[in-house]
Amino acid sequence: MFKSIKKDLPASIVVFFVALPLCLGIALASGAPLFSGLIAGIIGGIVVGALSGSNIGVSGPAAGLAAIVLVAITSLGYKNFLLAVVIGGVIQLIFGVLRLGIIGYFFPSSVIKGMLTGIGIIIILKQIRFFFGMDKTIEGKFDFLNVGWDNLISELLRDINALLSGNINIGATVIGLVAIGILILWSNVLSKKGKIFQLIQGPLVAVVVGIVYYLVTKDGALGLNESHLVSVPVPDSFDSFMGQFTFPNFGVIGNSEVWITGFTIALVASLETLLCVEATDKLDPHKNVTPTNRELLAQGTGNILSGLIGGLPITQVIVRSSANIQSGGETKLSAIIHGFFLLISIILIPTLLNQIPLAVLAAVLFIVGFKLAKPSTFKAMFSLGWKQWLPFMATVLLMIITGDLLLGIGLGLAVGIFVVLLKNYQNSHFLHKEGEDVPDGKIKMTLSEEVTFFNKGAILKELDNVPSNSMLELNVLNTKYLDNDIIEILEDFLLKAQERNINIKLVSQKGVVENPDSFVEFFKNDKIRL
Template sequence: MFKTIKNDLPASIVVFFVALPLCLGIALASGAPLFSGLIAGIVGGIVVGAISGSNIGVSGPAAGLAAIVLAAITSLGYENFLVAVVIGGVIQLLFGVLRLGIIGYFFPSSVIKGMLTGIGIIIILKQIRFFFGMDANVEGNIDFLKVEWNNLLSGLLNDINALLSGNISIGATLIGVISIGILLLWSNVLSKKGKIFQLVQGPLVAVIVGIIFYLFTKDGAMGLVDSQLVSVPVPDSLDSFKGQFSFPNFSVITKPEIWLTGFTIALVASLETLLCVEATDKLDPHKNVTPTNRELFAQGTGNIVSGMIGGLPITQVIVRSSANIQSGGRSKMSAIIHGFFLLISVILIPTLLNKIPLAVLAAVLFIVGFKLAKPSTFKSMFALGWKQWVPFMATVLPMVITGDLLLGIGLGLIVGIFIILLKSFQNSHFLHKEGEDVDDGKIKMTLAEEVTFFNKGAILNELDRVPENSFLELDVRNTKYLDNDIIEILEDFGLKAKERNITVKLVSQRGEEENPESYIEFFKQELKPKYKN
């Protein structure tokens, strides 16, 4: 790993500058102590980085888990929530041991995109009050940390009411707008102008400008109050530094809601990690292939460690990983070193961190949320047709209306499975009628390569429509698998065909046979050589 240190050290500095505001911002979006986001970033860099088989992937707290974390902390309490994080890590370890690195392939793309889009919208909605520096005690508003997720839209309406009433901070709003301008300028213009603008990232510049703004305006009309600034503990000794860490309350480990939350964290974190692994491997100019089962094992280990010392859940993160790639990172040393940089910053500069306006972090999260929920995503999903659009929206809408991520994923999956069953029933690929000539009574029907019980309804309908005194040619030359349910249907049809004076000719690779005595025996013999293969 040290052979590429000349590439990894500069890359780790860039990743650190990207990760620092994101760790704080995601903790803010999750309703967790801001220090917990830094813990997750440190563990994701050092622990996960050391175990992972990815050369360029970087792990830390993920925006995709913010909705789950906020709901869990609100309902369980933070120490109890940490138990669920540890359980989620153990489940991820089992996923890795059981070689379940392919689980991401079993979720429809429309549902995954819907999940990410819904998360993006929720992140944006939950940052409104921080961006405008709203007073949490304003009448008609709801305190951010006390919002029930099934009241997400009512909370949004209250925030809008506060905006219309003018209950905002001019200073917070101004630095929030400036921060968005810096981020957009950096990503869309300056990052393409020179190496220096890739080395120094937009989020870091926004944070520095935010600190300068606070220092120059703190005694003026646009000055920010303590509740509008980052608040991480400032240790004055080693013992006080140790006292910043929270620990899980294992006395609640038998409660079902703890295990449900743990399984949810494990599933969503694993999916987000596997999606990120796929994306980063495609971006990697050296085309390294990340072992997915080992990655799940590494993420599980990281979540156990993070949960044990008070950190947020961890996943591999595309923003940090892509920054690592663009900065020339070559080995896992860049991820590990960035973790040590985060640790050093927590120890040496916590006072400086507490001068960062929350409006700056809200601006960073606005951009993160927008990238997850781009309008172009809605447009592209709609253009793909209703079979993609309906499961996509069935995932997004419940998440945004209720804030329940699992409900959105569950409804999206149900709708997706229903569409598959419906199209399987209707799909002519499984039962293709090549031609029908009513005058001479000859009908030709071709079975597909694989015909299962999903196609029973379509086949029954087609066979019932065969008129009396006709000739049916059933072509099975391309059929490699025929479900027993279908063979039984053909057996029953053979009896009905005699009563209706229908001549049936079976065409197979062996030749032709009219009105076989037993369709079951015919197909067993016909498909037997193919089953052997």
């Protein structure tokens, strides 16, 4: 592993520069203490990095869990939420032991893309008040914009109310706009101009500029007060440093809401990790394949430790992983070293961290959210047709309306299943009529490879519409499975066919049989599973 230190060390510095503002920003978006984001980043780098089977994946607090964490902390309280994180980690260990690393493949890509897009939109909407330096208690003049229920939409309307009323901090808005300009310029222009702009990342530059802005303007009209800055504890001794850590409340171990939250964290964290693993393996120039079950075990261990000492949930993160790959990282050493850099930063420079404007972190998260919810994603999903568009939009809209990620995924999955069942219903058979206007016309019906009870209604309707004094050719050459419900329909049709003078020609791998006495006996001797 140490053979690649010449490449892994520079890569770890880049990942640290990317991770530091993201750890703080995601904690901000989650409504959690900012120190908790740093804890998760440290454990994600050192512990998960050491246990993971991925050479280039980097773990830490994830934007994808911010919506869940925000709701959970609000409803449970922070110490009870930490217990849910520990429970989530234990469930992830169970997932790994049961070899459930393939669970990500059971969710339609339209639902997963909808989940990521919904998360991106929620992150953007949640940062508006920090970007403009709003006071949460401020009420604007445009009260007609407020609604009677409390959810993400109502919060957005209240923020619009405050904006229209001019209840913003000009200094926070200025540095927020400057930070966005730096991030866009860095990613779209400067990063392509030379290696120095790839080594020094845009988020770090935005943070440094934000600190300089605060120091220069703090006594002026455009200055920021403490409520607009990062706030992490500044220890003055080893004991005070240890006192920064928060521990879970095991007294609520029997609370069902804690367990539901824990399972939600485990499921979403596992899905996001597995999706990231798939993406990073594709980006890996050496095309290494990450063992997914081992990754679940590593992530579960990391989440247990993070929850035990006050950290946010952890997943493998595509932003940090891709930065690691682009910077030349070759082994897990780069992820581990970046974790140690984060640890050193909270010990040596907490005072400096507390001079970072929240508006700068909001700007970083605006870019993160935009990358998750690009307009091009909506366009691409729409171009794929309604079968992809419907589950995608159902997931996005329900997540935004309710703020509940699991509910959004559940609805998207339900819509996806409905689409599959509908297409299965429509594609159960192929019907072709010859001489439709002729009484003795020939009708050909070809059954699909697998025909289940979902297809019963469609096939029954077609058989009932077969006219008297005609011939029905039933083709089962490609059919591998027939549900018993379909066999019963065909058996009943044999009796009706005799009464209506309908001749039946059955075409199968065994050959051609006219007017069979029984479909059941015939299919038992064929290669069709019943």
